[in-house]
Amino acid sequence: MAYSKDNLEIQSMIARFCEKYGDRGFISFRKAPVIRGTQYLEPIIRAIEDKKVLRLYYLPFYEDKPYFNEVHPYMLREYGFRWYLVGLNEFRDQVRTYALDRIRDLQESPGTAYRDGGFDATSYFRYAIGIIAPPGEPSQIRLAVQKTQAQYLITQPWHDSQNILWENEEQVIFSFRVHPTYEFKSLVLSLGKDAVVLEPDELRK
Template identity: 35%
Template sequence: MEKRLFTMPVGKFPFMRYKVINECLTNKRKPYPSIKDIQQALADYDIHVEKRAIEGDMETMRYDKRLGYFSPIQYSHKHRGYYYTDPDYTLDKLPLSSEEIEAFEVIVESFKRFRGAEILKQVEGMFDKLDKVIMQQLKTKRSRVSYPVVDFEKVPYSKGVEHFDKLYQAIIKQQPLHILYKKFDNDKVSEHIFHPYLLKEYKFRWYLLGYSEKRRGKLILALDRIESISNVKMAFKPYKGNDVQKYFDHTIGITINNTGVKEIRLWFSPLQGNYIKTQHLHATQKIVSDTDEGIVVTLQLIPNYELLQMLLSFGAQVKVLEPESLRNELKEMLKENLELYR
């Protein structure tokens, strides 16, 4: 067995231990493995356990109804080792339970939403196989429903996903890039020597956070506006900060401005408030008051265009209480909106 480079926590991943025990018991070249043989096989995966733990695992494989293995494991005094009384038995041939099939159905269906990027091609193959296995098992396990009972949001076409793989590889390899970029509101193509840090998805569109030599600071580029990407031979500038994954922690969307984090105080009508209570607008949401006249919540956010868009979507069911600057921005946008209907 290939030597693993990490240590497997003993208390976790019991199925890994069952898998190794099964490999030992089905090894035709070395039949009747002893406890020491199984211990050595587990050690090859950096799983180090005592004799009692292995005996407990085999008892679980034999009798645990929740697992449903019912492995026919016996000890041979003649050969001083363990074996399957059914020579054709193996965990690899066990059918999935109804619960396992249902769980895999949800996983596979959810995964289908993110197809298209080259970096996911290898995993797609695995999920295609799972999909086929599930469909075969469904024919025997369940026949009343012939369609997926979970309907996920369908992902529309999004230009720029073809850049995902190259950008992903550049991030993990810390490879600076030369990027040609064209904004929607400007026909002129701009050039950036770019140090990529993070890929960010928002409303089915992909964005790239990194450092731009041209701007001399952090910049967010939309993948659908990237014209071309090529590698640059130069030293990579690492991200300056504690955790790049926290960069968007206080935003709705991807726009970061210089205003800093503000406490946003919002009033929602009683009806809309019921939805807001069951599905928060943001991780920082807190309910300040909840009465028959509506609810008041606070959010710790950087005010930006995406936040305004979200607030506009609630129409007359929301009112900005604080800060005053956000109230005024929303008022102006509502006035401009009304002008379209005059």
């Protein structure tokens, strides 16, 4: 996961503050749940650095039994207190995302030559919110949000493509150019009755 210079400076400042004042309640952090699968971080990082193919014994939520995948690892991505591996699936010849907490075993696959594929994380996740980046063109989405709730989106945008198209005293109309993934739909639903999808029609249903 990449951090900007500003984020690193903020983290350093907070670390110094906590070291100086200890547990005196000046700063409160959201308590993270138990993060599973972190034991695979080191071998995955090593495989990325050494350009080694990994053999994953993987159990998706929608399957009853785990199965093997051969993956050319490209990057690690953190989202929502979970770590994910992004890499090329050898059998499907597609870039896929794998949750580390769903991995049941992991080994190097020395018999398969590593394929770099020219993967570029910025391009791959350009129209994504979260960790899923479906193939194909993103959707042009218009969202009407109640004026007070809209301030949260204005001060903390959901995506780089977010723009304000129009506003009045009651609501703000936002536009997004993103894939309407589960993560995006969850953000919209979190606003409840204060948000209405105007387009596309298939997202209104």
